[in-house]
Amino acid sequence: MISLWFSIIVVVILILIPTIGSSSAALQSLFGIVIPYAAIITFLAGFVYRVLNWAKSPVPFRITTTCGQQKSLPWIKNSKLEAPHNAWGVVRRMALEIFFFRSLFRNTKVELRDGPRLVYGSSKWLWAAGLAFHYSFLVIFIRHFKYFVEPIPGWVSLVQSLDAFFQIGLPVIFLTDAVILASVGYLFFRRLCDDKIRYISHAADYFPLLLILSIATTGILMRYFFKVDIVNVKQLGTGLLSFNPHLPQGIGPLFYVHLFLVCTLIAYFPFSKLMHLGGVFLSPTRNLANNNRMKRHQNVWNFPVKMHTYDEYEEEFHKVMKAADIPLDKE
Amino acid sequence: MAEFKLKPEELGRINYQPPRKGWMDPHVDIRKGTYCYGAVPETLRYLDLPFPKKWQPNDADWQLPPNWKEIIFEGMRQRLNKFRSFKIFMDVCVRCGACADKCHYFIGSGDPKNMPVLRAELLRSVYRRDFTLAGKLMGKMIGARELNEEVLREWFYYFYQCTECRRCSVFCPYGIDTAEITMMGRELLNLLGLSIEWICTPLSNCFRTGNHLGIQPHGFKDSIEFAVDELAELTGIQVNVPINEKGHDILFVTPSADYFGSPHYFTLLGYFSLFHEIGLNYTMSSYASDGGNFGLFHSHEMMKRLNSKIYLEAERLGVKWILGGECGHMWRVLHQYMDTMNGPADFLQVPKSPMTGTVFENAASTKMVHITEFTADLIKHNKLKLDPSRNNHWRATFHDSCNPARAMGLIEEPRYVIRNVMNHFYEMPENTIKEQTFCCGSGSGLGTDENMEMRLRGGLPRANAVKHMKETKDVNLLLCICAIDKATLPPLLEYWVPGVEVAGVHELVGNALVMKGEKVRDTDLRGQPLQGKE
Structure with missing residues (x-):
């Protein structure tokens, strides 16, 4: 539980820093300009470094995990998605994994009853919450483009209007605001309430959830309750993106809290488990075709090993082989 | 078996509640009945492996060299640089817990460190502290731990409580494969001479004699001839099994348990009946007398050292292609490693069935065909005369062996064969x-x-599904295509679900196969009376 409290304290501190700091006009440029740039640079450099570092290690063997029928005899239907035998199949398998969390969709829950008797039930909540969280995050990310570019691209407006489809409330409530709170909340409470998951959780697991929850909450507060001056925010955003930063006055501390938390998330990203975003593409059990016996896979560091040759074998066992009438190379 | 006292009801009371105290402080209780004996020094010496010693895992003193930590760190560094899998799997886990209850050892023991995620964290915690910036800075808060002897004991205990079955990797959203992590963990332990007898003795046997059982060439020939005689008695047909003969088309390689273990042996009789009946032009080899490869359970290096014999022998004997018998881990090595490690096999030809003309394009590079692929093709082309009623005394279900299912995708081939050689076949729950x-x-x-x-704990989920089949479909036979299954499922079933036997798929092929000139068959290959002939 220490790791949970640790994460909570860190997030509270991260909220307090800009709350106090941004009241000073001198520090506003730090929070509004310097830190966002620094965060983005850290993210880009860190992300690229991590991916290159992974890519630097070769893939010596083709260790696909097959989750379906291989391609073998022509009359046996092979599973092109679960055991793909070519690149196109792999692309589709990866797409299912990345866009729909295919593997997580398989999730089951085992239950032990008297007997003993094991029962397997379907368990899709983790999959549903995971998917809901990632997609609402994506939509919210896209919606925020409007703060960085003028004119707002049509597709951004389209995403936004779809997100506000139900036209409830004023300002109109975005579906994703509700979904992200619910899904991240579920993921967080699941971690706390499921004994097994709590047992395996580190601060590194609680912290990103709390951070994202805080980001979403501050964003929602600004939109629905404590309005900030959108025009000023957009000035800051477009300035940052065009490398011509300009700090408008009177944006208010809530905005700086939101921005600072986002910067923390961005900068923290490459050093954390959030790098699964990059890693999922490189996972050798998923991104390789199950064509091992069709096409030879090269290992760049394939090395000679000490073998026991047939000649050595025959020499050692020559007498008994001869007596047993087993054919020999050397009589 | 005799000394195992706990009753199934007692062993089946499993507590899934993790302890209140976290796992970061290393602690392990190396308890009798739950670990394998340490490797004996002679075997390590024979194989030129480091730090041979007389040693048992529950010893207080593990006789580690003074610089053991440096050896481990250097070993980790090398493997991180050589295996992208290892690096990625150390980095991307989000501890979502989807794998937790997918492991048979966790289901059977309730030990939280048998959750695949935590098994990997035992290694990751050390990786974080010594190989990542965040771990150096944040330490325990993000799950980084210092390597010490107790951590090493945890590694040993839990990396030898993983069967590298890869079931967890099916469910992992990032495809993290615990088998890969266990393989790395075991390789690191090997660097300090910490391995188990049951792996290293077969390894040294196999390296010397060509098979894990250490059977010398004349012994190998004896057991084959014994099987040939037995088959003559059962069927009235004298088959011929060439050994080490040049000039044949096909090299047949099968796990050594097939000619020395039971019920494997009946599968061997099945192969021989089949090969005789179709007039297959093949030879076996005493030098490559084991397709099984315990190197997979030890290190990539040992895997390669043992596996090398198959291609070397195929080349020496001048065959066209290689046919492989029923075995699980053997087929993981053949399918996913052999060609890369010891290929290219350009001295062989793309396998082509001499009976049906089918070209096995799926083995175009490796040039090795699985026996169920081969037999399924024969049956599909009506090349076999089969009498499934000769298996009417069996009501069977089929156990997919881990490696053929999750490392090959060999799923329908054995089922097609089974459905054609018997009448009462039922699937276990999905x-x-x-x-x-x-x-x-x-x-x-x-x-x-x-x-x-x-073993009994880990086998509970499998046995439990079989029990369900016995209760609902009156199943009395568990079929499989793996030598380890054939050796270990019988005691498992005897404990959890008595009354269910174990057999290889080709045993039932042998039963059903109507051979030209055979005598009236009253018994199956086990010598048990056929239905209606009791």
Whole structure:
């Protein structure tokens, strides 16, 4: 539980820093300009470094995990998605994994009853919450483009209007605001309430959830309750993106809290488990075709090993082989 | 088996509640019945492996060299640079817990460190502290731990409580494969001479004699001839099994247990009947007298050293292609490693069935065909005369072995064969077969008597599904295509679900195969009376 409290304290501190700091006009440029740039640079450099570092290690063997029928005899239907035998199949398998969390969709829950008797039930909540969280995050990310570019691209407006489809409330409530709170909340409470998951959780697991929850909450507060001056925010955003930063006055501390938390998330990203975003593409059990016996896979560091040759074998066992009438190379 | 006292009801009371105290302070209780004996020094010496010593895992003193930590760190560094899998799997886990209850050892023991995620964290915690910036800065808060002897003990205990079955990797959203992590963990332990007897003795046997049992060439020939005689008695047909003969088309390689173990042996009789009946032009080899490869459970290097014999022998004997018998881990090595490690096999030809003309394009590079692929093709082309009623005394279900299912995708071939050679075949529940199949609980070199409690625990999910089939479909036979299964499922079933036998698929092929000139068949290959002939 220490790791949970640790994460909570860190997030509270991260909220307090800009709350106090941004009241000073001198520090506003730090929070509004310097830190966002620094965060983005850290993210880009860190992300690229991590991916290159992974890519630097070769893939010596083709260790696909097959989750379906291989391609073998022509009359046996092979599973092109679960055991793909070519690149196109792999692309589709990866797409299912990345866009729909295919593997997580398989999730089951085992239950032990008297007997003993094991029962397997379907368990899709983790999959549903995971998917809901990632997609609402994506939509919210896209919606925020409007703060960085003028004119707002049509597709951004389209995403936004779809997100506000139900036209409830004023300002109109975005579906994703509700979904992200619910899904991240579920993921967080699941971690706390499921004994097994709590047992395996580190601060590194609680912290990103709390951070994202805080980001979403501050964003929602600004939109629905404590309005900030959108025009000023957009000035800051477009300035940052065009490398011509300009700090408008009177944006208010809530905005700086939101921005600072986002910067923390961005900068923290490459050093954390959030790098699964990059890693999922490189996972050798998923991104390789199950064509091992069709096409030879090269290992760049394939090395000679000490073998026991047939000649050595025959020499050692020559007498008994001869007596047993087993054919020999050397009589 | 005799010394195992706990009743199934007692062993089946499993507590899944993790302890209140976290796992970061290393602690492990190396308990009798749940670990395998340490490797004996002679075997390590024979194989030129480091730090041979007389040693047992529950010893207080593990006789580690003074610089053991440096050896481990250097070993980790090398492997991180050589295996992208290892690096990625150390970095991307989000601890979502989807894998937790997918492991047969966790289901059977409730030990939280048997959750695949935590098994990997045992290694990751050390990786974080010594190989990542965040771990150096944040330490325990993000799950980074210092390497010490107790951590090393945890590694040993839990990396030898993983059968490398890869069931968890099916469910992991990032495809993290615990088998890969266990393989790395075991390789690191090997650097300090910490391995188990049941792996290293077969390794040194196999390196010397060509098979894990250490059977010398004349002994090999004897057991084959014995089987040939037995088959003559059962069927009235004298088959011929060439050994080490040049000039044949096909090299047949099968796990050594097939000619020395039971019920494997009846599968061997099945192969021989089949090969005779179709007039296959093949030879076996005493030098490559084991397709099984315990190197997979030890290190990539040992895997390569043992596997090298198959291609070397195929080349020496001048065959066209290679046919492989029923075995699980053997087929992982053949399918995923052999060609890369010891190929290219450009001295061989793309396998072509001499009976049907089918070209096995799926083996175009490796040039090795699985026996169920071969037999399924024969049956499909009506090349076999089969009498499925000769298996009417069996009501069977099929256990997918881990490696053929999750490392090859060999799922329908054995089923096609089974459906054609018998009348009473029933599938186990969906969550326990095909890619979701459960391990026998004794794979990856853990099938020792001293490890019986853990084996029975790990085998519970498999046995439980079989029990369900016995209760609902009156099943009395569990079919499989793996030598380790055939050795370890019988005691498992005897414990959890008595009354169900174990057999290889080709045993039933042998039963059903109507051979030209055979005598009136009153018994199956086991010598048991056929239905209606009791």
